Amino acid sequence: MNKRAERARRYGRVAVLMGGWSGEREISLASGQAVLQSLLRSGVDAVPIDLTTERARSLDLLGFDRAFIALHGEGGEDGTLQGCLDIAGVPYTGSGVLGSALGMDKLACKRLWAGTNLPSAPYRLLSRDFDPEAVADALGLPLIVKPSRGGSSQGLTRVEAAAELQAAYGEACRQPGTVFAEQWIVGREFTVTILDNQPLPVIQIETPGHFYDYHAKYEADTTRYLCPPPLDSAALIELQTLALSAFAAVDGYGWGRVDLLQDAHGENYLIEVNTVPGMTAHSLVPKAAAQAGIDFDELCLRILETSFRSPERGADGGA
Numbered sequence: 001m002n003k004r005a006e007r008a009r010r011y012g013r014v015a016v017l018m019g020g021w022s023g024e025r026e027i028s029l030a031s032g033q034a035v036l037q038s039l040l041r042s043g044v045d046a047v048p049i050d051l052t053t054e055r056a057r058s059l060d061l062l063g064f065d066r067a068f069i070a071l072h073g074e075g076g077e078d079g080t081l082q083g084c085l086d087i088a089g090v091p092y093t094g095s096g097v098l099g100s101a102l103g104m105d106k107l108a109c110k111r112l113w114a115g116t117n118l119p120s121a122p123y124r125l126l127s128r129d130f131d132p133e134a135v136a137d138a139l140g141l142p143l144i145v146k147p148s149r150g151g152s153s154q155g156l157t158r159v160e161a162a163a164e165l166q167a168a169y170g171e172a173c174r175q176p177g178t179v180f181a182e183q184w185i186v187g188r189e190f191t192v193t194i195l196d197n198q199p200l201p202v203i204q205i206e207t208p209g210h211f212y213d214y215h216a217k218y219e220a221d222t223t224r225y226l227c228p229p230p231l232d233s234a235a236l237i238e239l240q241t242l243a244l245s246a247f248a249a250v251d252g253y254g255w256g257r258v259d260l261l262q263d264a265h266g267e268n269y270l271i272e273v274n275t276v277p278g279m280t281a282h283s284l285v286p287k288a289a290a291q292a293g294i295d296f297d298e299l300c301l302r303i304l305e306t307s308f309r310s311p312e313r314g315a316d317g318g319a
Helices: 003-009 025-041 053-057 080-088 097-104 106-115 132-139 162-172 214-218 233-249 284-291 296-308
Strands: 013-018 045-050 066-069 123-126 143-147 157-159 179-183 187-195 203-206 224-226 255-263 268-274
Touching: 003 296, 013 025, 025 045, 025 296, 066 080, 066 296, 080 097, 097 106, 097 268, 106 123, 106 233, 106 268, 123 132, 123 162, 132 143, 132 162, 132 179, 143 162, 157 162, 162 179, 187 233, 187 284, 187 296, 203 284, 233 255, 233 268, 255 284, 255 296, 284 296
Parallel strands: 013 045, 013 066
Antiparallel strands: 123 179, 143 157, 143 179, 187 203, 187 255, 203 224, 255 268
């Protein structure tokens, strides 16, 4: 028996939870299937569970030793599933209830980061009767409109003129959460994967479009990923350190991803935290892991290891 198979035995029977009911369902299914096949290759007794709303109402994980959460977005990444698993006494991968709930809400993150002197772009809340001209004057143009709880860049709109704000607001309202406008940062976009609460190599994202939207993430072949980016070691360490601070501030645990922007003057700004990042062929976490010499199967096992210990579940992960 090889070492990976020996490790697999200690995990017991693993439920790979995927699907869900958010706008990221199809991506979650792809992530879940990739994780499932990887765990099976490693000899893990892994079982797929497509968690539709109907299945969630009667979810019974009796006989499972732990769960690998591959649900993105509402229901799977916002603390809801984590709370259910805590009540059921089933250890699971990644962040607990608090870290998941905070990480899912971009506005909550911005407020928390502001209180801990971590940088993010200036913003304004939008309500049904907001004044477009006032928002444009406060933040400048262009700007970006976001839903606080949407995922995979769904509901995001770059706004070039104040007259476009109402339509952008309506688009964002289709996603869950509060809607806000954020100052557009001209510069470069980076992402830092966190694994075992340590940063992996930084990835710079280059896309022909205005920003890293749904098409650029999952459909386009023109998006470029630079790993390592053309930065000196001090700048790379600064990005990794900021990502770790942002992740810790929201009570993130085990693994995740932090997205950042850097303006033309080299100032860094936090965008968001992902506590259940994508694990598809297009996803950033496997790319960063590969750069660190961690293949996909080892990555999945390392993520599964996070179910053994967390601040909420004690030293043995509840097993």
